[in-house]
Amino acid sequence: DAMVIQNPRYQVTQFGKPVTLSCSQTLNHNVMYWYQQKSSQAPKLLFHYYDKDFNNEADTPDNFQSRRPNTSFCFLDIRSPGLGDAAMYLCATSRRTSGRFNEQFFGPGTRLTVL
Amino acid sequence: KQEVTQIPAALSVPEGENLVLNCSFTDSAIYNLQWFRQDPGKGLTSLLLIQSSQREQTSGRLNASLDKSSGRSTLYIAASQPGDSATYLCAVPTGANNLFFGTGTRLTVIP
Numbered sequence: 449d450a451m452v453i454q455n456p457r458y459q460v461t462q463f464g465k466p467v468t469l470s471c472s473q474t475l476n477h478n479v480m481y482w483y484q485q486k487s488s489q490a491p492k493l494l495f496h497y498y499d500k501d502f503n504n505e506a507d508t509p510d511n512f513q514s515r516r517p518n519t520s521f522c523f524l525d526i527r528s529p530g531l532g533d534a535a536m537y538l539c540a541t542s543r544r545t546s547g548r549f550n551e552q553f554f555g556p557g558t559r560l561t562v563l
Numbered sequence: 564k565q566e567v568t569q570i571p572a573a574l575s576v577p578e579g580e581n582l583v584l585n586c587s588f589t590d591s592a593i594y595n596l597q598w599f600r601q602d603p604g605k606g607l608t609s610l611l612l613i614q615s616s617q618r619e620q621t622s623g624r625l626n627a628s629l630d631k632s633s634g635r636s637t638l639y640i641a642a643s644q645p646g647d648s649a650t651y652l653c654a655v656p657t658g659a660n661n662l663f664f665g666t667g668t669r670l671t672v673i674p
Contacts, residue, residue: 488666489666490664490666490667491607491662491664493662496661505661536606538606540607540662551595551597551612552609552662553609554599554606554607554608554609557605557606559604
C-alpha cells in the first residue's frame with residue numbers, strides 16, 4: 449500500500465543534542481511537509497519541499513532544518529533541541545499540479561521527548 | 564489572516580446517535596477544505612476533501628458539507644460508534660501549499 453512512513457515513532461534526546469527525524473513516502477508525491485504539533489494544539493507547518501525547492505515558514509526557528517535528498521525521503525534536523533521543542537512531528541505529502549493544492553496525506557508522526 | 568474555528572471543542576454522545584461537527588473559517592477564498600481524524604498520540608488520517616465547487620462529499624457514514632459564502636463546513640457522522648472516538652480537525656489551504664488547521668473537536672462515543 450502506498451503510504452507515508454516516519455521513523456522513529458518515538459525519539460528521546462537530551463537538551464542540546466542534535467536529532468534527526470526521518471520521513472519516506474511511496475506515493476511519488478512532489479511535495480513533502482513537516483508539521484509540529486504540541487499537546488492539545490493544531491499542527492503548525494514548519495516548512496515544505498516542492499520537488500527540490502525548500503520553502504521555510506517565516507516563524508520557523510533557525511534551530512529547525514530540513515533535507516530532501518530524493519523524491520522519497522525527507523529529514524527534519526533539530527540542531528539544538530530545547531525543552532520547548534518536545535512535540536509530535538508530522539510528515540505529510542501531496543501532489544501539486546498546476547499550482548493547485550491537493551489532498552495531503554500524513555504519516556503516523558514521531559513523538560519527540562527532550563530531557 | 565485565515566482563522567479556523569471548530570465548535571464544540573469536545574463532544575460526548577451515546578452510541579448510535581447522529582452528530583454534527585462544525586468548522587468555520589474567516590477567509591472564504593479557499594479552493595478546498597479537508598477533514599481529518601486524529602487518534603490520541605497518532606498522526607492524521609484524511610477523511611474527506613471537498614473542493615470549492617462541491618457542496619457535499621460522502622464517505623460511508625461520513626458526510627461533509629461546504630458553504631464557502633458563509634465560511635462554514637460541517638461533518639455529519641451517522642450512527643456513531645465507539646470506534647469513532649477521536650479528535651476531528653478541519654483544515655483549509657492558505658497560499659500555495661500551507662494547510663491551516665482548526666483546533667479540533669474531541670469526540671467521545673459512549674458504548
